[in-house]
Amino acid sequence: MSVVIDGETVAASDGEMLAAVLLRTPPFYARRTPVSDSPRAPYCLMGVCFDCLATVDGIASVQTCLTPVRDGMRVERQAGLRELTK
Numbered sequence: 001m002s003v004v005i006d007g008e009t010v011a012a013s014d015g016e017m018l019a020a021v022l023l024r025t026p027p028f029y030a031r032r033t034p035v036s037d038s039p040r041a042p043y044c045l046m047g048v049c050f051d052c053l054a055t056v057d058g059i060a061s062v063q064t065c066l067t068p069v070r071d072g073m074r075v076e077r078q079a080g081l082r083e084l085t086k
């Protein structure tokens with residue numbers, strides 16, 4: 001199976017968590033912080049640190065360490081705060 005990260009198709013395995021795919025795919029981060037714009041990569045891998053947030057299939061601030069991959073999943077590394085819907 002594969003997922004699409006920022007427009008690039010990346011191989012993934014059934015049962016793998018999305019954070020693991022982000023950790024092994026350059027540039028090796030999931031999001032950028034709102035204040036300093038510094039990159040953050042998945043760290044705790046158990047839903048505590050929130051450094052793994054990304055936009056998944058159009059939904060912002062998804063904890064990728066708690067999200068199993070699905071074939072064709074579309075992922076964007078998140079830059080800053082998520083967009084709020086009106």
Ligand code: FES
Binds near residue numbers: 019041042045052063
């Ligand atoms: S890696 Fe820490 S919450 Fe996902």
